[in-house]
Amino acid sequence: MKNFLITGGAGFIGSNFVHLMLKKYDDINVVVYDKMTYAGNLDNLAPVADDPRYNFYKGDICDHATVDEVMQKYKIDIIVNFAAETHVDRSLTEPGGFIQTDVYGTYILLEAAKKYEIERYHQISTDEVYGAVMEGRSVETDPLEPRSPYSAAKAGGDMMCQAYYTSFDIPITITRGSNNIGPYQYPEKVVPLFVSNAMEDKPLPLYGDGLQMRDYQYVLDHCEGIDTVLQKGKLGEIYNLGTGAETTNITMTKAILHLLGKPESLIQPITDRPGHDRRYALDCGKIQALGWNNQYNFEMAIEATVKWYVDNQDWWHKIKDGERYKEYYNRQYSGREVEK
Ligand code: NAD
Ligand code: DAU
Secondary structure (H helix, E strand, O other): OEEEEEEOOOOHHHHHHHHHHHHHOOOEEEEEEEOOOOOOOHHHHHHHOOOOOEEEEEOOOOOHHHHHHHHHHOOOOEEEEOOOOOOHHHHHHOOHHHHHHHHHHHHHHHHHHHHOOOOEEEEEEEHHHHOOOOOOOEOOOOOOOOOOHHHHHHHHHHHHHHHHHHHHOOOEEEEEEOEEEOOOOOOOOHHHHHHHHHHOOOOEEEEOOOOOEEOEEEHHHHHHHHHHHHHHOOOOOEEEEOOOOOEEHHHHHHHHHHHHOOOHHHEEEEOOOOOOOOEOOEOOHHHHOOOOOOOOOHHHHHHHHHHHHHHOHHHHHHHHOOHHHHHHHHHHHOOOEOOO
């Protein structure tokens, strides 16, 4: 049996990864280690709650003593670090928590990897570390040019991993993912926000001219890619992980409205995000050479995603009907409307 520590496993991608790994492999134990910030949600892990190979441990990756305790208690072989502050908009107003978790927390986990001489430390990173890419596609050796506090903090985490590989031979790998969509995504991110708003006949707050481009990837493809790198990735290496196809935000928004049978008049242009990166684009040749590929194109991914939110309204209503979410939404969006 291999013992996995999945940090941030109560969030969106981490919980999907836990589901996939427990389905795919009989010979693993999974410990989810999560601070349970606003983004952590045990409902995301309800389908595996009774699986004897799954354990949950509430803790902060910045807390050395608790990380140490869980490493010893569960004899961890492999750490997959999903834990992070993840929302770009929040990083513009409260950057401190991003630096703390995404950089310092990564360092604490790398120290644990070093102390316990584990088999693998895998870091979940993002295409945003390359900065806005107006032409061509980012390859793994490109310079890092992060432009938001979120992406700067993630770049710091990546570089810490590389430093621990170089300095201490820690067996690290890194994947840099694009915009994931699918089940269990907190409805602050654009796709679950727009799908749920549209279902409630509320406006869809589209930033700026809506012509920014993102590579929207189905979360299961991302999770399979991470597993591929765990199985076949070379130690010390970075792998881009996206679809390699970009969609403008306005196209994505219209696709959602079309799938739900809602009018385009729900689109409400609002003032742009400060420093909004216009485009991200990944070259994914390196991970494809390991034998992985996407199973979902954009149309399939958005259709499957919309269907999940239609079929699981209790899941997102529980979040959106709460005071904490309503307060965030008002703070983030009120008074930003611009004329159509
Ligand atoms: P999320 O915000 O849904 O979940 C993050 C999880 O981490 C939550 O469960 C939260 O409680 C936990 N967490 C936060 N701070 C913690 C701490 N200090 N200690 C322990 N747990 C903590 O995030 P997500 O969208 O699932 O992203 C997961 C990872 O993937 C992140 O590292 C993110 O940077 C990266 N990523 C996300 C995307 C995307 O499109 N969502 C794309 C590429 C990379
Ligand atoms: O690229 C990978 C990254 O994707 C991850 O590293 C981040 O954790 C994840 O949050 C995501 O970052 P983005 O900033 O691209 O995602 P977000 O869903 O916030 O926004 C996607 C696009 O939609 C972006 O161009 C901004 C736009 N947008 C977003 C929101 C929340 C809107 O037009 N309106 C909105 O209300």
